[in-house]
Amino acid sequence: MQEKWVFWLDELGQEHNELVGRKSANLGEMTKIGAPVPPGFALSMAAYERFLDETGALGELRRCLEHSGGAATDFGRLSEMSDNLRQILESRPMPQEMGAVILSYYRRMCETAGIADVAVATRSAGAQSRPGQYESYLNVRGETDLLEKIKRVWSSSFNVRSLSASLRDGGPSARNPISVCVLKMVNARVAGIAFTADPNTGDPSRIIVEANWGLGESVVSGESTPDRFVLEKEGLVVHEKVLGAKAKVVSCSAMGTHEEDLSPEKAAAFCLTDEEAIEIGRLAKILEAHFDNTPQDLEWAIDDDLEAPENIVLLQARPAKIVKRKDAADMILDHMLSSLYHR
Numbered sequence: 001m002q003e004k005w006v007f008w009l010d011e012l013g014q015e016h017n018e019l020v021g022r023k024s025a026n027l028g029e030m031t032k033i034g035a036p037v038p039p040g041f042a043l044s045m046a047a048y049e050r051f052l053d054e055t056g057a058l059g060e061l062r063r064c065l066e067h068s069g070g071a072a073t074d075f076g077r078l079s080e081m082s083d084n085l086r087q088i089l090e091s092r093p094m095p096q097e098m099g100a101v102i103l104s105y106y107r108r109m110c111e112t113a114g115i116a117d118v119a120v121a122t123r124s125a126g127a128q129s130r131p132g133q134y135e136s137y138l139n140v141r142g143e144t145d146l147l148e149k150i151k152r153v154w155s156s157s158f159n160v161r162s163l164s165a166s167l168r169d170g171g172p173s174a175r176n177p178i179s180v181c182v183l184k185m186v187n188a189r190v191a192g193i194a195f196t197a198d199p200n201t202g203d204p205s206r207i208i209v210e211a212n213w214g215l216g217e218s219v220v221s222g223e224s225t226p227d228r229f230v231l232e233k234e235g236l237v238v239h240e241k242v243l244g245a246k247a248k249v250v251s252c253s254a255m256g257t258h259e260e261d262l263s264p265e266k267a268a269a270f271c272l273t274d275e276e277a278i279e280i281g282r283l284a285k286i287l288e289a290h291f292d293n294t295p296q297d298l299e300w301a302i303d304d305d306l307e308a309p310e311n312i313v314l315l316q317a318r319p320a321k322i323v324k325r326k327d328a329a330d331m332i333l334d335h336m337l338s339s340l341y342h343r
Contacts (some may be wrong), residue, residue, distance in 0.1 A: 004044070005043065005047040005050060005101075006041055006043050006101055007020060007024075007028075007041060007044070009024070009027050009037065009040050009042065010032065011028065012024060012025055012042065013029045013032060014028075014029040018045075019045065019046075019179075020043075020044050020179045020181075021126050021178065021179035022125060023124075023125035023179075023181055024181040025125075026291075026317050026318065027040070027042075027183075027316070027317075030314060030317060033290055035286070035287065035314055036283070036313045038183045038184040038185075038315070039109060039113075039184050040109070040120070040181060040182050040183035041105045041109075042125065042180070042182070043102070045177040045179050047179075047180070048154050048177040048179070048180075049175060049177050050095075051092070051094070051098060051151075054098070057088055057089050060088050061085060061088055061158075061174035062174040064081065064084055064085055064088065065173075065174055067081075078160055078164060078167075081163065082158055082159055082160045082163050085158035085163070086155040086158050086159070089154060089158070090151050090152060092151075094150075099147055102147065103143050103147075105182070106118075106120070106143060106146055109182075109184060113184065118141075118184060118185075119139050119140065119184070120140050120141075120184055120185055121136060121139070121140065121181075121182070122136060122140050122150055122152075122182055123136040124156060124180065125178065125181045126179070133159075133161050133162050134153065134156045134157065134159070134178055135152065136153065137149040137152065137153065137256070138185065138217070138256070138257050139255060139257055140185075140256075150182075153178070154178065154180070156178075157176040162176075183315070185252070186313055186315070187252075187303055187305045188215050188301040188302065189213070189302050189303070190211050190213055190271045190301070190302045191211065191216030191219065191301035191315075192211035192212060192216050192219045192299075192301075193210050193219055193297065193299055193300070194207060194209045194280050194281070194297075194298040194300060195208040195297055195298075195322075196295045197295035197320060198230075198322075199297075204233070205233050205234065206230055206232070206233060206239070207231040207233050207281040207284055207285070208230060209228070209272070209277050210226040210227065210244075211226050211227050211229070211271050211272045212226045212246050212249060213262060215249075215251065215252070215257060216250075216300075216301060216315070217257070218248055218259070220299065223248060223259075224245075224246055225244040225246065226244040227241065227243055227270050227271055227272060228241065228244060229241045229272065229274075229277040231278065231281040233285065236278050236281050236282055237278075238277060238278065241277075243270060246262050246266070246267050246271070247262060247267060248260070248261060249261075249262045249266075272302075276302065276308070279309045279312055280298075283300070283314060284298055291317070291319070294319050294320075295320040295322050296317050298316065298317050299314070299315040299316040299317075300312060300313065
């Protein structure tokens with residue numbers, strides 16, 4: 001597979017993590033086991049390196065990085081350096097042959113969907129999961145927009161957050177490749193996340209589902225307090241649900257997205273039915289079992305263009321960061337120490 005640098009998701013599996021990044025590799029694995037994943041394709045890490053080589057951007061990036069000393073502790077310098085590095089990369093036109101290959105995949109997606117300029121998401125994917133470090137773009141439409149957004153995902157390897165992390169780890173490299181996953185956009189009525197163990201307590205007997213109206217960015221970013229459903233993993237019963245303070249919602253514009261106020265009626269209503277939460281939990285259990293019984297952190301959406309239960313689609317799966325659950329002895333000790341300190 002080394003000669004190729006763009007792949008349909010169904011060509012991939014978790015063994016291709018180093019080739020296309022964990023997000024794309026896991027989506028490919030999910031596709032293989034029949035999980036509901038939107039159609040899409042992935043650009044490998046090698047695609048980014050090829051772009052740097054063919055456009056001549058690599059040498060200019062290296063020259064800019066030669067002056068990175070002291071930037072890690074000076075936000076002004078760090079921000080200026082980030083802007084310069086990103087401009088170097090984004091200002092280069094996509095090489096003609098690379099662009100033709102990428103657009104051949106996009107045109108195939110348009111034909112399959114029966115939609116001219118079908119809307120897609122361009123999502124960053126690294127070999128290691130770094131939530132929030134790189135950038136993704138939603139509701140990307142048309143060939144020109146797609147190629148530009150792919151370059152912007154690549155350039156996010158030099159955004160302020162990524163550059164700061166690289167400087168702390170010994171200095172950034174001009175070659176810091178990330179993959180891009182291109183997924184068909186979901187017409188999301190509701191979206192959110194799910195954990196197959198309680199991320200705050202480590203309780204593996206619970207599935208936590210958090211949701212808001214519209215796109216899932218309002219949930220992932222933490223900008224809105226979502227509805228919360230707690231399911232018993234055994235038997236898939238809704239154990240508890242809490243109405244969130246859902247003041248804002250992220251929706252699609254003609255291109256891209258925008259945030260808007262949620263109507264009082266929708267804010268006061270649960271955005272998921274119990275049946276929908278249970279179906280999300282069922283899919284989450286399947287993925288946890290497939291990925292070696294490792295607790296999973298999922299992103300999902302409910303597609304308003306599809307009928308239930310096929311309208312629930314999965315957008316990402318990765319190992320969840322779960323608080324280590326304390327044993328009984330540690331809990332008793334914590335209680336004793338707390339009593340001493342609060343006398």
